[in-house]
Amino acid sequence: MKAKVHFREVLNNGTGYYGLLALLGAIVLVGLGAAFYMEHNGHFVTGMNNQIVWGTPHVFAVFLIVAASGALNVASIGSVFGIPLYKPLAPLSGLLAIALLAGGLAVLVLDLGHPDRLIVAMTYYNFKSIFAWNVMLYTGFMAVVVVYLWMMMERKMNKFTKPAGFFAFIWRLALTTGTGSIFGFIVAREAYDAAIMAPMFVIMSFSFGLAIYILVLMASFKWTDRVLGDKILYRLKNLLGVFIGAVLYFVLAFHLTGLYAAEHQTVERFILLDGGIYTKLFWIGQILIGSLVPLAMIYHPTLGKSRSSIGWACALVILGGMAQMYVIIIGGQAFPLVLFPGLDVSSSFNDGVVASYAPKLPEFLLGIGGFAIAMLMVTIAVKVLRFLPESLADAIVDPHSASDANNVAKKAA
Amino acid sequence: MTHKSEIDSSRRQFLNGSAIAAGLAIAPGVMLHQVANAKPADQAVSSDKRWGMLIDTNKCSKGCDACVRGCQTENGWGENETKSNPDQLAQWIRKVEVRDTSTGFSNSLPLMCQHCEHPPCVDVCPTGASFKRADGIVLVDKHICIGCRYCMMACPYKARSFIHEDLHDQLPTAPRGKGTVESCTLCVHRVDKDGDNAIPACAEACNAEGHEAFVFGDLKNPNSRISQELAKHGGTQIRADLGLNVGIRYRGI
Numbered sequence: 062m063k064a065k066v067h068f069r070e071v072l073n074n075g076t077g078y079y080g081l082l083a084l085l086g087a088i089v090l091v092g093l094g095a096a097f098y099m100e101h102n103g104h105f106v107t108g109m110n111n112q113i114v115w116g117t118p119h120v121f122a123v124f125l126i127v128a129a130s131g132a133l134n135v136a137s138i139g140s141v142f143g144i145p146l147y148k149p150l151a152p153l154s155g156l157l158a159i160a161l162l163a164g165g166l167a168v169l170v171l172d173l174g175h176p177d178r179l180i181v182a183m184t185y186y187n188f189k190s191i192f193a194w195n196v197m198l199y200t201g202f203m204a205v206v207v208v209y210l211w212m213m214m215e216r217k218m219n220k221f222t223k224p225a226g227f228f229a230f231i232w233r234l235a236l237t238t239g240t241g242s243i244f245g246f247i248v249a250r251e252a253y254d255a256a257i258m259a260p261m262f263v264i265m266s267f268s269f270g271l272a273i274y275i276l277v278l279m280a281s282f283k284w285t286d287r288v289l290g291d292k293i294l295y296r297l298k299n300l301l302g303v304f305i306g307a308v309l310y311f312v313l314a315f316h317l318t319g320l321y322a323a324e325h326q327t328v329e330r331f332i333l334l335d336g337g338i339y340t341k342l343f344w345i346g347q348i349l350i351g352s353l354v355p356l357a358m359i360y361h362p363t364l365g366k367s368r369s370s371i372g373w374a375c376a377l378v379i380l381g382g383m384a385q386m387y388v389i390i391i392g393g394q395a396f397p398l399v400l401f402p403g404l405d406v407s408s409s410f411n412d413g414v415v416a417s418y419a420p421k422l423p424e425f426l427l428g429i430g431g432f433a434i435a436m437l438m439v440t441i442a443v444k445v446l447r448f449l450p451e452s453l454a455d456a457i458v459d460p461h462s463a464s465d466a467n468n469v470a471k472k473a474a
Numbered sequence: 475m476t477h478k479s480e481i482d483s484s485r486r487q488f489l490n491g492s493a494i495a496a497g498l499a500i501a502p503g504v505m506l507h508q509v510a511n512a513k514p515a516d517q518a519v520s521s522d523k524r525w526g527m528l529i530d531t532n533k534c535s536k537g538c539d540a541c542v543r544g545c546q547t548e549n550g551w552g553e554n555e556t557k558s559n560p561d562q563l564a565q566w567i568r569k570v571e572v573r574d575t576s577t578g579f580s581n582s583l584p585l586m587c588q589h590c591e592h593p594p595c596v597d598v599c600p601t602g603a604s605f606k607r608a609d610g611i612v613l614v615d616k617h618i619c620i621g622c623r624y625c626m627m628a629c630p631y632k633a634r635s636f637i638h639e640d641l642h643d644q645l646p647t648a649p650r651g652k653g654t655v656e657s658c659t660l661c662v663h664r665v666d667k668d669g670d671n672a673i674p675a676c677a678e679a680c681n682a683e684g685h686e687a688f689v690f691g692d693l694k695n696p697n698s699r700i701s702q703e704l705a706k707h708g709g710t711q712i713r714a715d716l717g718l719n720v721g722i723r724y725r726g727i
Contacts, residue, residue, distance in 0.1 A: 070485065072485075100653075102557075102639070102640075103557070103637070103638045103639040103640060103652045103653065104562070104636065104638040104639075104653075105557045105558045105559070105562055105638035105639045109562075109636075109638075110559065110561035110562040110638075111561060111562060111563075111564070111565070111626070111632075111634075111635050111636060112561060112632075114623040114626040114627060114636060115623060115627065173620050173621045173622055173653070174619070174620065174621015174622070174623070174636065174637070174652070174653025174654055174655070175619065175620045175621045175653045175654065176620075178618070178619075178620045178621075179620070181601055181618050181620055182600055182601055182620050185601040185602050185603075185618050186600070186601070186602070187596075187599050187600060187601060187602040189596075189597050189598075190597065190598050190599055190600045190624070191598065192598065192599075192600035192622060192624055193600040193601075196600065243624075246598075247594075247598075247627055247628055248594065248628075248630070248716060249594060249627070249628055249629060249630035249716075250627070394627070398630060398631070398632050399713075400570065400572075400585070400630075400631065400712060400713065401572050401712070401727070402715075403574075404572050404573060404574050404575075405572070405573040405574075405575050406570055406571065406572050406573075407570070407571045407573075408568050408569060408570040408571065408585070409565065409568055409569070410565045410568040410570075410632065411561065412568075412570055412585075412632070416561070417561065441492060444485070444488060445485070445488070445489060445492070
């Protein structure tokens with residue numbers, strides 16, 4: 062007889078909960094304040110300029126949006142691929158997906174030159190623009206996941222969970238494809254203009270989203286005194302390892318293609334060898350700290366079983382993901398446009414030279430505010446609705462394996 | 475199942491509190507629809523014409539920036555932006571020095587919006603603020619530009635600038651504004667006023683210096699001077715490999 066997983070709101074009204082709420086709220090306010098400061102004065106107070114037109118806020122925003130679709134994967138594995146172990150994890154997965162997307166979109170919108178014209182972006186459409194597709198993909202994603210959550214959490218609607226989950230899964234693939242295509246479709250810039258950008262963003266989302274999911278799961282269970290069994294945690298961290306490896310594979314394929322074609326060798330040399338901060342962020346941030354170290358931690362025989370090192374591995378994946386976004390978004394713009402292939406150019410407008418960019422504090426605060434918006438939404442939602450299982454102890458999530466094996470062993474004895 | 479009968483009143487209070495807070499937060503946004511009345515002006519232009527320019531770099535003098543200064547005066551950029559750093563200042567037109575390192579040959583040319591037939595900036599603009607007129611002039615509708623800068627990412631010529639600060643005393647012929655993107659308009663106000671006889675400010679300034687490197691005109695009219703010059707001597711497109719079929723052609727590069 063399989064034990065049933067019960068879901069329960071966060072009932073603890075202690076100072077810990079409200080302290081967290083206050084802290085996140087304060088960070089959100091600081092982020093909004095930073096956005097107001099930049100909007101009121103104009104972008105001259107940021108590090109952005111006419112060369113680096115998308116700065117640190119975009120690094121945060123795109124990271125959060127990519128991670129959002131990835132956070133939904135845990136639910137998809139349960140309802141689309143029918144793995145029972147993942148089903149109790151699904152409501153939090155859907156919630157996190159919505160929250161991360163909201164955080165990312167907030168940053169993206171607040172960094173516009175005219176955030177006050179958001180309504181224009183929703184009423185005037187140029188259907189050839191990937192941005193316009195994304196406006197629909199992002200808002201649609203929220204609606205689709207809300208419906209999916211409803212099917213999941215309302216017992217009467219449970220029979221529709223699978224089709225809703227399948228639809229949400231397809232939608233999330235489209236969404237991340239759209240995000241990757243923002244860069245993949247830019248023919249003007251050497252560092253972009255590659256079809257592999259879209260699938261690479263999809264696989265990046267798997268990794269970043271799962272890393273955030275595991276951290277939120279561990280924190281929420283620890284802070285609400287719920288049991289998170291090793292079985293489910295090890296399954297998740299092993300899956301994260303696979304995703305980290307998959308991202309590395311796509312990064313390798315992307316750069317190998319670039320290195321092979323003489324046309325792209327200059328930009329590859331810039332990112333991989335002599336790009337200063339971008340080269341350092343690539344090798345040290347993205348590859349070493351963000352991929353190889355967490356991989357080693359996850360699969361290490363003892364570290365891989367320690368909760369703190371699993372948590373650290375997830376945090377490193379997130380940091381590495383931010384570094385990767387920085388290299389793609391800022392590094393890709395820093396490399397000069399090729400106006401006359403094979404010839405040297407110079408001008409008063411930084412033609413032919415690597416563009417300089419130094420992020421300013423308000424940009425960073427706005428980005429952190431986006432993370433805080435996502436976490437604030439999750440913190441509120443888990444108190445209001447039953448997103449979190451009461452327990453994910455090994456015996457509950459998978460009674461057939463360990464406990465059954467013990468029973469069989471006992472009987473045999 | 476004892477926990478079902480417990481009534482958790484703190485949860486209800488929490489919900490009420492959250493609802494009020496959310497309402498207060500959303501209210502200002504709901505009022506924002508009032509600013510959305512901006513509507514692009516109707517443009518009564520015809521696709522019978524396609525405006526373009528031919529620039530002879532052999533006549534363009536190194537170190538001369540008369541065209542740049544002419545454009546600045548005509549359109550009012552580069553003078554009243556006091557807070558932006560040099561990398562943030564708008565440049566509608568700039569002089570670019572091109573050098574072949576293998577031969578040492580170099581020349582100098584003005585670069586501005588190339589007024590593509592297939593403009594990437596227009597493709598990527600989410601709201602349609604970046605648009606191409608029927609007569610081939612690529613413009614930004616400042617009323618519906620949300621300042622996303624995607625057009626700047628997409629332009630292969632780096633022809634566009636973002637306004638990083640509040641502007642005052644703008645010229646009526648060239649509206650500009652903080653948080654929007656702008657670029658060469660091919661002096662559209664002159665074109666609309668004078669048609670075939672129009673001459674953009676850059677070309678006018680170049681002529682005044684005696685260089686006469688610019689020829690402005692209708693690419694679709696075989697009798698226009700620009701068409702005849704192109705037929706006789708040809709012209710090159712910058713980054714012709716991108717297939718954008720630009721309206722600005724060069725000779726001598």
